[in-house]
């Protein structure tokens with residue numbers, strides 16, 4: 001395994017199979033997770049028991065940073081995360097995680113060994129299967145938070161299409177929060193076409209990302225996507241038919 005130090009000092013990796021880093025080396029693996037996903041999602045969620053969909057587990061930063069952030073609270077969380085690469089997850093016992101994850105050592109070891117972790121307040125389940133298959137089969141309760149953190153549309157287009165977000169709409173709670181590092185108009189349009197309200201989330205430590213919700217969020221200023229459709233030249237969202245994949249929905 002080749003570990004790569006990102007700009008905030010935390011380590012990530014490069015996937016030869018997908019030709020991409022697991023995190024932005026510029027924003028930093030930990031910063032990207034904290035400031036683009038965990039902080040915005042948790043700050044917009046008032047529930048005491050939180051059900052999360054983490055697309056996809058990868059090096060586990062989003063799931064682990066969630067536990068780290070809620071460690072000393074009274075909240076409980078259940079995270080469900082599809083991941084196609086079982087060998088990667090098994091190898092995480094040796095990954096050089098940030099020092100702040102030290103209290104999570106037993107969580108990391110258990111996930112690497114069994115693909116799951118269960119304590120009274122925290123549960124993580126990794127499903128070693130295709131993410132879209134997972135979504136299609138999901139019959140559990142709706143998710144309060146979705147971390148949309150797949151590789152980019154170039155290498156993982158099936159996680160950014162209108163039809164993919166239609167599946168997300170089926171499994172997210174109506175007041176659920178979706179976070180993603182992408183701020184690209186075609187991605188926002190794919191969400192918008194499915195009825196999501198779209199917001200930019202900004203934090204000085206990272207480049208801006210997107211928040212989406214089926215309900216209006218009073219705390220943030222909504223982007224006028226109808227207007228974007230008129231004035232923007234590059235807004236066409238991806239569709240399954242464009243990428244020629246066969247996904248039975």
Ligand SMILES: C[S@@+](CC[C@H](N)C(=O)[O-])C[C@H]1O[C@@H](n2cnc3c(N)ncnc32)[C@H](O)[C@@H]1O
Pocket residue numbers: 021022023033055056057058059060061062063082083084085088129130131132149150151156
């Ligand atoms: C950008 S990384 C996720 C980073 C992760 N969220 C983290 O915080 O470390 C994308 C992950 O998607 C996984 N992946 C790619 N194609 C997939 C598929 N069809 N189904 C499930 N997982 C997939 C890759 O193996 C990779 O681990």
